[in-house]
Amino acid sequence: MPSGRVRWYDAGKGYGFIVDESGHDVFMPAASLIDATVSPRKGSRVEFSVVDGRKGPQALDVRVLGARPSLVKATRPKPDDMVAIVEDLIKLLDDAGSGLRRHHYPAAAESRKLASLLRAVADSFDVED
Template identity: 70%
Template sequence: MPSGRVRWFDATRGFGFITSDEGKDVFLPALALPAGVKTLRKGAKVEFSVAEGRKGPQALDVTLVGPAPSVVMATRPKADDMAAIVEDLIKLLDSAGNGLRRHHYPAPAESKKLATLLRAVADNFDVQD
C-alpha cells in the first residue's frame, strides 16, 4: 500500500493532495478520508490506495498512520524563554487589573497592545492534536 504525507487539504473545497513517498502528487478527494474525519493537517502521514482518475492518480481508502507534525510545537519559543514572557505578561495583566478595580479600562492603545500579546502567548500554548 502506498504511503505519503498530506501536502495540503481544504475541507471547504473538499479536496487536497498527498505527496507520495516516491515524490508523486496524488489527488485526495474528501470522500477518500476515513469515516468521521473531516480534514487532514498538512504533513499528516497517510497510507492509501491509488486509482487512475480523469486527471491522474487519485487516492482511495486513506488511512492515518501517525499524528501530523505540529507547526506550533516546531516554532514556539523554548520553555525558559516562554517563562520570561509569561512573567512579563503577568505584570502587564496585574497593572490592567489594578486599573479595572478602580473602574478604569486601559487606554485604547494599551488595550490593543495587551490583546495582541495575549493572543501571541495563547498561540504558543495552543497545540492541536
C-alpha cells in the same frame, strides 16, 4: 498500497493533497478518508489507493498511519511562564480598552505590538492534538 505524506489538508474546504513516494501530488477529497473523524495534519503519513480522476491522480481509501508530532506543543512555554505573559497581556489590553472607551484607538506602534503579542499568545495556546 502506495504511501506518502499529507502536503496539506483543509477540513473546511473538504480536500487536500498527498505527496506520494515518487514526489507526485495526489488529490485527496475528504470522502476518501476511511476514518471521517480524523483530520490529517500536514506531514502525516498515509496509505491510499490511486485512481485517475478528471484532473489527475486522486486518492481513495486514505488511511492515516501516524501524525507528525506537533512542534508547537513541544516548544510551548511552561504554564508558570505563561502566567506572567498572560497577566502582562491583560494589562496591555486593559489600557487599550480604556482608550477605546474614550473613542481613541491606540497609536499605530502600540497597535502593532499588541497584535503581535496576541498572535504569539494565541499560538502558544493553539495546539493540535
